[in-house]
Amino acid sequence: MGAQLRRIRQRASTVRSISKITRAQELIASSRIIKAQQRVRASGPYARQITRAISALISYNVGISHPLLTERTDTRRAAVLLITSDRGFCGGYNSNVIREAEGLMSLLREEGKQPVPYIVGRKGIAWYRFRQRDVAHEWYGFSDNPRFENAEDIGRVLVEDFGKPEADGGVAEIHVVYTEFASMLTQRVEVRRLLPLEIEEAEAAPAEEEMGALPLYEFEPEPERVLDALLPNYIESRIWHMLLQAAASEHAQRRRAMKSATDNANELVETLTRVANQARQAEITQEISEIVGGANALAEASAGSE
Amino acid sequence: MAELRVALVSPEREVWSGEAEFVVARTLEGEIGILPGHSPVLGVLLDGSIVKITPTGGADPILAMVGSGFLSVANDEVSVLAEQAELGTEIDVSAAREALRQAGEGERDEQAAAAERRARARLQAAGVEE
Numbered sequence: 001m002g003a004q005l006r007r008i009r010q011r012a013s014t015v016r017s018i019s020k021i022t023r024a025q026e027l028i029a030s031s032r033i034i035k036a037q038q039r040v041r042a043s044g045p046y047a048r049q050i051t052r053a054i055s056a057l058i059s060y061n062v063g064i065s066h067p068l069l070t071e072r073t074d075t076r077r078a079a080v081l082l083i084t085s086d087r088g089f090c091g092g093y094n095s096n097v098i099r100e101a102e103g104l105m106s107l108l109r110e111e112g113k114q115p116v117p118y119i120v121g122r123k124g125i126a127w128y129r130f131r132q133r134d135v136a137h138e139w140y141g142f143s144d145n146p147r148f149e150n151a152e153d154i155g156r157v158l159v160e161d162f163g164k165p166e167a168d169g170g171v172a173e174i175h176v177v178y179t180e181f182a183s184m185l186t187q188r189v190e191v192r193r194l195l196p197l198e199i200e201e202a203e204a205a206p207a208e209e210e211m212g213a214l215p216l217y218e219f220e221p222e223p224e225r226v227l228d229a230l231l232p233n234y235i236e237s238r239i240w241h242m243l244l245q246a247a248a249s250e251h252a253q254r255r256r257a258m259k260s261a262t263d264n265a266n267e268l269v270e271t272l273t274r275v276a277n278q279a280r281q282a283e284i285t286q287e288i289s290e291i292v293g294g295a296n297a298l299a300e301a302s303a304g305s306e
Numbered sequence: 307m308a309e310l311r312v313a314l315v316s317p318e319r320e321v322w323s324g325e326a327e328f329v330v331a332r333t334l335e336g337e338i339g340i341l342p343g344h345s346p347v348l349g350v351l352l353d354g355s356i357v358k359i360t361p362t363g364g365a366d367p368i369l370a371m372v373g374s375g376f377l378s379v380a381n382d383e384v385s386v387l388a389e390q391a392e393l394g395t396e397i398d399v400s401a402a403r404e405a406l407r408q409a410g411e412g413e414r415d416e417q418a419a420a421a422e423r424r425a426r427a428r429l430q431a432a433g434v435e436e
Contacts, residue, residue: 039318042318042319042320043317043318043319045313045315045320046315046316046317046387047317049315049378049385049387050376050387052378053348053376053378053387056348057348147318148316148317148318148389151317152389215346215380215381216346217346217347217348217378217380218345218346218347218348219347219348219349220333220334220335220338220347220348220349220350221333221334221335221349221350225334225350226348226349226350226376229334229350229374229376230350230376233374233375233376233387233389236317236389237317240317
């Protein structure tokens with residue numbers, strides 16, 4: 001077998017085994033998307049109820065004030081929380097988040113603020129480390145399957161930093177950049193301001209119509225203390241929602257990236273097989289013509305000797 | 307008699323839901339019992355306390371441990387929302403004992419006190435400690 005032919009066949013078998021890996025990754029990601037979507041749905045009731053409770057508190061106590069609801073003017077530092085993945089092989093998932101976050105940070109800089117990154121996910125951490133930028137806080141190890149404790153942990157750190165004076169690393173606002181799972185095919189990078197808080201009622205709106213006006217609650221203990229206890233939980237629930245969305249998006253994008261990798265690999269195997277066949281054919285043709293040529297030469301030689 | 311529609315919800319899932327006659331929970335101000343027709347209330351739960359739900363039809367009461375969360379009552383609907391919510395039947399008793407032992411050893415700050423209360427509530431909900 002010719003050297004060229006052997007090389008082509010070797011390459012085809014390499015590509016074939018790569019395609020097996022990407023195909024397996026694709027299948028794993030597809031099964032995880034469904035689980036991730038179920039978790040998004042399972043988190044719905046809690047998110048709706050807590051949003052309703054906070055809306056009730058705020059609408060019946062107009063002018064209620066709370067540190068988490070008020071703008072801070074004593075510092076220009078602004079936290080940006082990036083939600084990226086721990087593993088690669090997911091197409092443009094991480095670079096999209098990072099690009100959006102970088103855009104947001106330069107916007108904040110133009111406004112005279114000083115952005116500080118907070119990062120979830122090894123890929124984002126590696127990106128910032130490589131560029132030797134300062135990162136205020138990092139979390140990793142759970143991006144594809146977050147647990148509520150992770151959201152709790154992130155929420156606690158952010159709320160604490162929001163309450164600190166500037167010298168201790170306090171921040172005046174907190175933004176989050178994450179990927180929203182719109183559908184199996186579309187995932188959008190979203191930028192949200194987490195603190196100071198704007199209560200998002202969009203999600204609760206349908207439930208609101210169903211149930212009519214909010215009931216006149218009695219608060220136990222007094223409204224201020226209820227708000228005190230509820231707001232951190234609300235923030236954790238928002239972060240939890242974002243982590244779940246990001247995890248579902250990560251799986252969806254990984255599935256897509258791995259699908260196109262598998263398709264490309266199969267196409268390449270096909271091309272390589274054709275090239276190999278051609279090379280083999282050329283070799284055979286050459287051998288035949290050598291044999292025929294040799295036989296002719298022999299025949300001529302023996303004819304001459306007679 | 308009217309019935310209460312009760313939902314015990316944690317951020318990760320709905321832990322229990324169904325109809326009940328009576329719900330007892332503990333807020334920061336003390337124990338609160340809810341029967342059908344209760345006026346709307348929004349109360350903050352004591353972190354590491356027990357919620358007791360008596361379902362309709364004479365079934366055994368359901369005990370659950372709740373962590374940081376709140377309780378809202380309106381139109382005979384009771385929602386108990388807690389960041390940690392575990393039914394007594396699902397609790398890992400040996401893990402809770404271990405947590406209680408560790409909480410007793412560590413520093414005496416607010417977090418440790420909450421962890422201790424949670425562990426104790428877990429054991430109570432599981433029915434192994436009064």
